[in-house]
Amino acid sequence: MDVFTVRRVTRNHVGDFRYVRLEALRLYPEAFGASFADESQKPDEFFAERLLLNTVFGGFDLHNRLQGIIGISFSTAPKLSHVATFWGMYVRAELRGSGLSRALMAAALQAVGTVRTVKLSVVSTNRPAQALYRSVGFKEWATDTAALCVDGVFHDELLMRLDF
Numbered sequence: 001m002d003v004f005t006v007r008r009v010t011r012n013h014v015g016d017f018r019y020v021r022l023e024a025l026r027l028y029p030e031a032f033g034a035s036f037a038d039e040s041q042k043p044d045e046f047f048a049e050r051l052l053l054n055t056v057f058g059g060f061d062l063h064n065r066l067q068g069i070i071g072i073s074f075s076t077a078p079k080l081s082h083v084a085t086f087w088g089m090y091v092r093a094e095l096r097g098s099g100l101s102r103a104l105m106a107a108a109l110q111a112v113g114t115v116r117t118v119k120l121s122v123v124s125t126n127r128p129a130q131a132l133y134r135s136v137g138f139k140e141w142a143t144d145t146a147a148l149c150v151d152g153v154f155h156d157e158l159l160m161r162l163d164f
Contacts, residue, residue: 004067004100006107009058011048016066017056018047024069024090030148030155031123032088057107059091059100067095070104072111082116089120089129101132109136109162117163121147124156138162 009017025036039046050056050071059068068091074084086108091100112118121144122129138160146154 002103003098004059004061004095004103006057006059006100006103009051009056009066009069011051013058013066014044014048014051017051017058017069018044020058020066020069020090020092021047021088023092024088028090029150030153031090031126033148054087055108055111056088057104057111059095059104061095067092068100068104070108072108074115084112084115084118086118086120101129102136105132105136115164117161119159119161121157121159123148124158130158130160133160136162 022036022040025032025034025039029036053073055072055074057070057072058066061067069088070086070090071088072084072086075081089101089104091104109118118138120133120138122133124143139162140158141161142159144157144159147157148155
């Protein structure tokens with residue numbers, strides 16, 4: 001029996017989304033382009049807009065608490081409308097190892113519809129995430145050297161893509 005359900009995160013969940021997103025940025029600053037210092041100052045409306053302008057799936061535990069998220073952005077530019085980008089993948093420690101990461105990825109992949117390519121980036125030191133992405137078909141196509149600088153330390157990001 002699953003210990004979670006995966007469904008779309010809506011404006012009704014904005015407080016939970018904000019909490020989980022900020023936790024991810026605070027605990028793993030090298031894994032995200034956004035910073036805790038910046039986003040923690042943003043009002044709930046900022047997070048509500050992210051939910052409105054993107055497709056975000058959440059993993060909810062048996063007590064209906066948000067335990068994981070993945071975002072999908074779709075370009076509205078005609079020349080880029082064939083590409084979707086996954087962002088902000090995070091699962092709280094409580095449900096790691098439960099299959100939630102894979103379930104979030106499956107929901108996101110199902111939601112991309114008719115796009116031709118899905119792209120994502122992952123910090124080069126996050127081997128479990130890389131393994132998950134490879135297991136569903138993503139392939140590395142480039143390394144963005146020194147993509148992020150956190151507290152004076154540079155981190156490379158692997159750029160990955162899945163073509164349909």
